[in-house]
Amino acid sequence: MADAAVHHDIAGVYEPSLFGTYSKKIGMWLFLASDSLTFGALLFAYSYGRVSNPSWPTPFGKESIINATIMTACLLSSSLTMVLGVLAAHRGDKSRTRNWLFATMFFGAAFVVLHGMEWSKLIHEGMTPFTNPWAPSVPQFGGTFFTLTGMHMLHVTIGVIYLGVVALRKKFLPVLLLLWLIGWLATPASNVFHLGVHVLLIGAVVAAMVLFLHPKDYDSHDVEVSGLYWHFVDLVWMFIFPLVYLMSTRV
Amino acid sequence: MHTVAATHDERKAQYFWVWGALLILTGVEVFLAYERFFQPVRMLEVLMVLSVIKAALIIAYFMHLKFEVPFMRFMLMAAIVACLCLMCIFFADAMRILSLGVK
Numbered sequence: 001m002a003d004a005a006v007h008h009d010i011a012g013v014y015e016p017s018l019f020g021t022y023s024k025k026i027g028m029w030l031f032l033a034s035d036s037l038t039f040g041a042l043l044f045a046y047s048y049g050r051v052s053n054p055s056w057p058t059p060f061g062k063e064s065i066i067n068a069t070i071m072t073a074c075l076l077s078s079s080l081t082m083v084l085g086v087l088a089a090h091r092g093d094k095s096r097t098r099n100w101l102f103a104t105m106f107f108g109a110a111f112v113v114l115h116g117m118e119w120s121k122l123i124h125e126g127m128t129p130f131t132n133p134w135a136p137s138v139p140q141f142g143g144t145f146f147t148l149t150g151m152h153m154l155h156v157t158i159g160v161i162y163l164g165v166v167a168l169r170k171k172f173l174p175v176l177l178l179l180w181l182i183g184w185l186a187t188p189a190s191n192v193f194h195l196g197v198h199v200l201l202i203g204a205v206v207a208a209m210v211l212f213l214h215p216k217d218y219d220s221h222d223v224e225v226s227g228l229y230w231h232f233v234d235l236v237w238m239f240i241f242p243l244v245y246l247m248s249t250r251v
Numbered sequence: 252m253h254t255v256a257a258t259h260d261e262r263k264a265q266y267f268w269v270w271g272a273l274l275i276l277t278g279v280e281v282f283l284a285y286e287r288f289f290q291p292v293r294m295l296e297v298l299m300v301l302s303v304i305k306a307a308l309i310i311a312y313f314m315h316l317k318f319e320v321p322f323m324r325f326m327l328m329a330a331i332v333a334c335l336c337l338m339c340i341f342f343a344d345a346m347r348i349l350s351l352g353v354k
Contacts, residue, residue, distance in 0.1 A: 019323035029323075033331050044338045051345040069281050073274065080270040083313050087262060224315075231313045238305045241277075242298035246284035247291070 057134035078107030089220035101167040
């Protein structure tokens with residue numbers, strides 16, 4: 001009887017995959033499609049304010065543009081190292097895959113640090129989510145700028161944690177907690193990142209839940225899916241950089 | 252085996268070319284903005300065209316969408332582009348504020 005149950009003809013019950021590929025990849029693509037609408041809404045909110053206010057501030061001088069250009073180069077280079085990591089993963093070269101993932105994480109972390117410095121400079125000049133010193137009649141500049149770039153910075157940070165988990169699994173948790181502790185103690189209490197660095201602690205808790213509740217050895221498909229997320233983060237910046245920085249240069 | 256290795260090398264070379272193109276396009280964007288090459292509206296148009304080219308390169312080559320089945324390419328891109336274009340409907344209101352003020 002048991003054999004009869006096992007050999008049921010179920011071929012017609014399960015449909016083939018929607019796009020002829022594995023479900024993890026389709027899941028990530030659908031998430032990215034929804035996330036692109038989130039970023040689209042934030043970009044359009046910023047652009048709406050920009051179009052409807054002729055006195056929109058232009059606070060980004062030479063130093064800021066150079067900084068943002070280096071940040072862009074960091075993200076583009078991280079995409080290259082990521083795709084080389086995916087290539088190595090498909091070849092089955094685990095050691096090289098891990099090294100490429102580390103390089104990607106390094107560029108991502110460099111981006112976050114540079115962006116944090118840019119934020120700190122703007123805040124030091126008097127910019128808040130509700131006011132800015134360059135155009136007091138345009139209070140929404142700070143709100144739209146910080147929301148858009150903050151959301152992106154959060155995505156990059158989550159991406160670095162994601163890649164760390166894929167590369168090192170449980171070994172990444174103490175590294176992440178150490179980074180959180182260093183970041184928390186090294187930033188002055190008056191700095192916005194003294195609170196913001198707790199994202200790393202939340203990330204460590206979530207990563208620990210995933211790693212302990214669903215332990216597994218990540219394969220080349222997992223590396224490819226994490227790569228899709230990482231390239232999306234890079235892709236979004238390709239629109240933020242010209243819209244926010246290059247259209248508001250003060251030369 | 253040789254064919255697999257050759258394909259990997261071709262892919263790797265392709266990735267470096269795409270990376271180089273993205274860096275060059277970024278350099279062009281920065282140059283145009285820094286030199287204020289165009290009036291703001293024309294500048295926005297040029298920067299957006301360059302950004303769409305960069306985005307297409309990233310999606311096609313780095314995200315491998317070029318190598319997926321045509322149905323997947325069409326469904327994903329058509330849905331995202333249509334939704335993003337629909338958001339443009341709000342720009343008419345932004346232009347109205349410019350000429351009529353906030354009412």
